[in-house]
Amino acid sequence: MARRPLRVAMIGHGFMGAAHSQAWRTAPRFFDLDAEPEMTVVVGRDPDRTEAAREQYGWQTASTDWRAVVADPDIDVVDVVSPGSSHVEVAVAALRAGKHVLCEKPLANTVAEAEAMVAAAAEARQHGVRAMVGFSYRRVPAIAFARQLVQDGRIGTIRQVRALYLQDWLTDEEGPMTWRLDKSLAGSGSLGDIGAHAIDMAEFVTGAQLASVSGTLETFVHERPLLGEGVGLSGTASSERGQVTVDDAAFFLGRLTGGAADGAIGTFEATRYATGRKNGLTLEVSGSTGAIQFDLESMNELRLYESSAPAGEQGFRRILVTEPEHPYMAAWWPTGHLIGYEHTFSHQVKDFVDAITAGTDPSPSFEDGLHVQRVLDAVERSAADGSSWTPTTTGSEPA
Incomplete structure (x- = not known):
């Protein structure tokens, strides 16, 4: 049977644009969705680059006017993958125009911006419009399975959580400035870029929320060469230097x-200076009767320790999360055949479209994104004033 179309506009077309394009293209081919996503238009600032992205990623049309696209009555979904500084304006406008919105993490650059987005999403919800923030690592089957194990009581009462996100792509001090190093565009550095993922993943698996934090932030390289006009990230930098403000x-x-x-x-630790680490996101949850360990660089595996095993058999055991009984896996390949990073975005599209067509609220919600934003803000405030504990909700007492 023909499925009703769901016409998608994507605002931005960088790294996340590539991942989201793959997902919009692939999800309806592998999952039984009640609506058919159509990759209608991709939006960018530069017409030539946007047209190149349209052709490469498979969008029908390209535009440099996001306001006109958001106002277009033929558009059903707005997917926001542009830098964080644009999230609030684009998402709020789209929600007010009656469009469902998927917005990349972190939700915004500030708590105030995130609060404005939550207010717009709450108002739109009254009219059947849905909003979701893109914490894609929730959709790693091993992470979704870890959450199930915790909910089933397999590791008992949780006592400790360790979450690290380690990368090394900034270790070269002469590497060029990018928008991710400019606080006015990115909001924060490693903390918001990758630390947000560690926060959300830990909270998702445990079912708990961070109530108070005590943090330290460090900037190792304060100036970097600016890129010459029209020069890509792999090109030659100019002699001028820009200030790193994150x-x-x-x-x-x-x-x-x-x-x-x-x-x-x-x-928790998040750094883009962990020499030798390319995308090292790890989570370990220690409970009263067991523990769970996950490493994104072995993303099809989960390690489980259960203290109920005989003394001579205790230790972490490896679970290959590729069975059809595992979350999302029934849609993909036969048992033992691995999936990759890009599949998490297909799972994200699947869950988002399912929520839209079912008329239910998707998860993680904009409210969830606001909570993470408050955690990021509390870490920054704690680091700035040297306080031992800072609450994540203004006016509350530390837990």
Whole structure:
């Protein structure tokens, strides 16, 4: 049977644009969706680059006017993958125009911007319009399975959480400036770019939320060469230098509340200066009767420790998360055949479209994105004033 079309506009076309394009193209081929996503228009600032992205990624048309696209009555969904500084304006305008919105993480650059987006999403929800923030690592089957194990009580009461996101792409001090190093565009550095993922993943698996934090931020390289006009990231930098205005590394402790992790403590690290680490996102959750360990660089695996095993058999055991019983996996390949990073975005599209067609609220919501924004803000405030513990909700007491 023919499915009703769901016409999508994507605002932005960089790294995340490539990943989201792959997802919009692939999800309806592997999942039984009640609507057919159509890759209608991609939007960018530069007409030549936007047209090149349209042709490469398979969009029907290209535009440099996001306002006109958002106002177009033929558009059903707006997918925001542009830098964080644009999120609030684009998302709020799209929601007010009655478009469903998928917005990349972190939700915004500030708590105030995120609050405005939540207010717009709440108003739009009254008219059947849905909004979701793109924490794609929730859709790694091993992470979704880890959440199930926690909910089933397999590791008991959670006492400690360790979440690290380690990359090294900024270790070259002469590497050029990018928008991710400009606070006015990115909001923050490693903290918001990759630390947000570690925060959301830890909270998603445990079912708890960070109530207070104590953090340290560090910037190692304060100036970088600017790119010459028309020069790509792999090109030659100019002699002029720009100021790095974000953190290079973030470290913080956290106290969690709620669920099986009520009263637990967590340690978090996010850095783009961990030499030798390319995309090292790891999570370890220690409970009263067991533990779970995950490493994104072995993303089809989960390691589970259960203290109920006989003394001579105790230790972490490797679970290959490729069975059809595992989250999302029934749609893909036979048992033992691995999936990759790009599949998490297909799962994201699947869940978002399912929510739209079912008339239910998708997860993670803009409210979830606001909570993460408040955690990021609390870490920054803690690092700035040297306070031992800073609450993640203004006016509340530390947990």
